[in-house]
Amino acid sequence: GNSVTQMEGPVTLSEEAFLTINCTYTATGYPSLFWYVQYPGEGLQLLLKATKADDKGSNKGFEATYRKETTSFHLEKGSVQVSDSAVYFCALSGRRDSSYKLIFGSGTRLLVRP
Amino acid sequence: DSGVTQTPKHLITATGQRVTLRCSPRSGDLSVYWYQQSLDQGLQFLIQYYNGEERAKGNILERFSAQQFPDLHSELNLSSLELGDSALYFCASSARLAGNTDTQYFGPGTRLTVL
Numbered sequence: 001g002n003s004v005t006q007m008e009g010p011v012t013l014s015e016e017a018f019l020t021i022n023c024t025y026t027a028t029g030y031p032s033l034f035w036y037v038q039y040p041g042e043g044l045q046l047l048l049k050a051t052k053a054d055d056k057g058s059n060k061g062f063e064a065t066y067r068k069e070t071t072s073f074h075l076e077k078g079s080v081q082v083s084d085s086a087v088y089f090c091a092l093s094g095r096r097d098s099s100y101k102l103i104f105g106s107g108t109r110l111l112v113r114p
Numbered sequence: 115d116s117g118v119t120q121t122p123k124h125l126i127t128a129t130g131q132r133v134t135l136r137c138s139p140r141s142g143d144l145s146v147y148w149y150q151q152s153l154d155q156g157l158q159f160l161i162q163y164y165n166g167e168e169r170a171k172g173n174i175l176e177r178f179s180a181q182q183f184p185d186l187h188s189e190l191n192l193s194s195l196e197l198g199d200s201a202l203y204f205c206a207s208s209a210r211l212a213g214n215t216d217t218q219y220f221g222p223g224t225r226l227t228v229l
Contacts, residue, residue, distance in 0.1 A: 034217075036220075042222065043116070043204060043220045043221055043222040043223045044204065044206075044220040045116070045220070046217055046218075046219070049217060089157065093216075093218075099159075099162050099169055099170030100145075100162075100208070100216065101147060101159040101162060101170060101172060102147070102149075102157075102159065102206075102218055103159070104156060104157040104158075105156075106156050107156065107157070
């Protein structure tokens with residue numbers, strides 16, 4: 001079945017460092033891919049998405065490119081801020097059993113130090 | 115603010131009890147999804163409704179049930195509660211045309227604690 005694998009956290013970085021959080025997926029067909037972010041004590045917010053191969057999603061300085069050949073959707077940011085500290089979830093959505101449910105990775109906690 | 119509302123925000127109850135979690139989707143969204151977030155299982159899909167009808171089931175226990183009403187709000191009913199049911203329960207909604215390109219917008223969640 002469909003699945004998402006994320007790198008284990010926590011990831012600890014200094015402010016202004018470069019961020020990469022790896023995400024790979026297994027899916028049949030042509031899924032859409034998402035990154036959601038969960039700040040402490042809050043719900044999930046969509047960070048970015050890509051709906052077909054080679055699409056690049058971007059938002060708030062974060063980027064991820066849908067790579068079908070490597071089945072990956074790695075999240076990157078050139079310069080992180082303390083306010084980016086949160087848990088990041090990679091997810092996919094593809095029709096299965098008449099549902100477009102999201103399948104999530106295990107989440108990666110990011111801690112950015114001043 | 116995603117536009118999805120969930121009540122209550124926190125719920126503390128005892129084993130064996132029954133609770134109801136409520137979700138109001140974004141205006142115009144017909145699809146409602148329920149997810150459970152727990153430390154050991156991560157984020158798991160429970161059930162989906164589309165325009166009042168059950169669309170898909172995931173890892174939802176038989177003690178749990180849900181429904182979507184004509185005004186499109188949804189309720190998740192959890193009965194015979196066990197300690198292991200303690201988790202954060204999220205509701206999400208998506209746009210009129212259900213498809214895998216649609217974004218699901220999440221509510222703030224209901225934190226259930228079973229003592």
